[in-house]
Amino acid sequence: MKLVVVSAGLSAPSSSRILADRLTQAVTSQVAGAGVDVTVVELRDLAVEIAHNLVTGFPGPALREALDAVTGADGLIAVSPVFSASYSGLFKSFFDVLDKDALTGKPVLVGATGGTPRHSLVLEHAMRPLFAHLRAVVVPTAVYAASQDWGAEGLEQRVERAGGELARLMTGLAAARPAPVEWGDDVIPFERQLAALRTE
Numbered sequence: 001m002k003l004v005v006v007s008a009g010l011s012a013p014s015s016s017r018i019l020a021d022r023l024t025q026a027v028t029s030q031v032a033g034a035g036v037d038v039t040v041v042e043l044r045d046l047a048v049e050i051a052h053n054l055v056t057g058f059p060g061p062a063l064r065e066a067l068d069a070v071t072g073a074d075g076l077i078a079v080s081p082v083f084s085a086s087y088s089g090l091f092k093s094f095f096d097v098l099d100k101d102a103l104t105g106k107p108v109l110v111g112a113t114g115g116t117p118r119h120s121l122v123l124e125h126a127m128r129p130l131f132a133h134l135r136a137v138v139v140p141t142a143v144y145a146a147s148q149d150w151g152a153e154g155l156e157q158r159v160e161r162a163g164g165e166l167a168r169l170m171t172g173l174a175a176a177r178p179a180p181v182e183w184g185d186d187v188i189p190f191e192r193q194l195a196a197l198r199t200e
Contacts, residue, residue: 001035002036002075003036003038003074004038004039004040005039005076005079006077008043008044008090009042009044009079009081014081014113015081015113015147015150016081017079019079019143020079023077023109023166024038024077025163027109030163031170039069041069041070045062046063047090048060050063067097070102070103071099076103076108077109077166078108079111080112081112082112082119082122085119087127092130104134104136105136105137106136106137108137108139109139109166110123110142111142111143111162120144123144124142139162139169142162143158
């Protein structure tokens with residue numbers, strides 16, 4: 001299974017990347033019976049290519065690779081810092097250049113970081129509607145981490161709960177994929193069954 005992590009933190013290291021890493025660990029530790037191939041997309045490294053794509057309509061090679069990774073993922077973790085009571089412009093610009101159908105039906109876990117707990121509703125009033133518009137399946141638990149949440153009681157439980165929700169969605173969708181059909185000697189294809197009925 002492929003898990004792609006999109007982090008919109010601007011500093012190195014950033015609290016958004018730290019939260020993204022914790023969410024990733026929570027997901028991979030709860031996926032039973034299947035390996036998880038994790039790809040991390042750091043948007044600050046793609047800022048120039050995202051801007052060029054918005055102007056020209058053509059992604060550069062690094063951005064193209066990131067967009068393809070998101071499109072081909074079985075699950076997505078998306079984390080943004082809060083700027084002006086919403087997700088960052090860089091975060092929004094990346095999803096603006098993504099194909100409009102790329103996230104349809106894809107499980108997504110959203111997270112955000114900020115300096116104060118007063119911005120925690122950014123998850124419900126900005127990020128969840130964005131991914132609903134893109135027709136993704138957003139897990140019930142979103143994770144917000146304010147400065148005082150690091151090391152405090154409660155954050156780790158939310159991270160584990162959200163990671164478990166994404167892990168269950170990813171494994172459920174993988175299990176629901178139909179296996180390729182191989183006709184054996186004891187299996188009669190539907191077309192032959194239908195033809196036999198017509199001749200009776």
